Amino acid sequence: MDIQIYHFVEGARQARGLTVIIDVFRAFSVACYVTAGGVQNLLPVGSMDTAYRLKQDNPEYILIGERGGVIQPGFDYGNSPFSIQAVDFSGRTIVHTTSAGTQGLVNAVNADEIITGSFVNAQAIIDYIRIRNPKHVSLVCMGWGALEEADEDTLFAQYVKNALEGKPNDFQDIVRYLSLESKTGKFLDMTDASAPPEDFDLCLSLNRFPFVLKAEPHGESLIRLRKLGVVEGVML
Numbered sequence: 141m142d143i144q145i146y147h148f149v150e151g152a153r154q155a156r157g158l159t160v161i162i163d164v165f166r167a168f169s170v171a172c173y174v175t176a177g178g179v180q181n182l183l184p185v186g187s188m189d190t191a192y193r194l195k196q197d198n199p200e201y202i203l204i205g206e207r208g209g210v211i212q213p214g215f216d217y218g219n220s221p222f223s224i225q226a227v228d229f230s231g232r233t234i235v236h237t238t239s240a241g242t243q244g245l246v247n248a249v250n251a252d253e254i255i256t257g258s259f260v261n262a263q264a265i266i267d268y269i270r271i272r273n274p275k276h277v278s279l280v281c282m283g284w285g286a287l288e289e290a291d292e293d294t295l296f297a298q299y300v301k302n303a304l305e306g307k308p309n310d311f312q313d314i315v316r317y318l319s320l321e322s323k324t325g326k327f328l329d330m331t332d333a334s335a336p337p338e339d340f341d342l343c344l345s346l347n348r349f350p351f352v353l354k355a356e357p358h359g360e361s362l363i364r365l366r367k368l369g370v371v372e373g374v375m376l
């Protein structure tokens with residue numbers, strides 16, 4: 141298995157094989173929380189225009205996301221796991237747009253298969269890759285605004301690579317580093333309603349969810365993230 145690590149939108153375009161688009165803080169942690177909240181259709185989109193058009197055509201849709209980390213006018217929720225973790229999304233369609241994570245999903249045009257990456261479903265992702273056993277795995281770190289490396293995304297890519305190569309990982313050390321030494325620790329100090337400090341622990345709640353989110357075509361031009369259960373190395 142050939143495992144390559146890429147960065148940002150350009151990396152998403154280069155990715156091939158089974159591709160993991162990584163955004164730990166916070167897009168793909170949010171995506172897992174809303175999936176656990178029962179969402180029927182989770183539609184990641186790149187542009188704000190697409191998000192607003194979908195809402196205009198379908199007023200019952202829920203808009204979630206941010207620009208510059210901040211909830212945008214007309215949105216129902218920001219890109220915050222704390223704000224949505226207790227919400228029942230059963231039967232609902234969510235449109236999700238973010239500065240980094242969802243940009244990677246819509247740009248991974250050369251991938252054979254795309255799943256999301258975050259620590260909240262890390263073991264399911266590792267097990268899924270092992271089950272699929274592809275020739276090429278691409279791990280794409282989306283970073284801050286898809287422009288600047290974010291430690292948590294790079295550390296997640298290395299965590300998955302290590303696991304697949306049979307090398308050890310020290311998750312407690314990752315949490316210590318992110319909270320005390322990395323720019324990511326800023327999430328602990330934020331008081332903005334769009335980025336409450338609780339998001340830090342919620343995004344680093346290791347293996348909370350036993351499923352992967354796989355991108356699939358939805359209609360003519362959209363993608364949908366479908367939940368695939370993976371428990372103890374077995375796909376449900």
Ligand SMILES: O=C(O)[C@H](CS(=O)(=O)O)OP(=O)(O)O
Binds near residue numbers: 206239
């Ligand atoms: O709101 C977030 O957590 C980030 C903002 S940014 O990437 O730092 O601009 O968005 P995400 O796409 O979840 O990384």
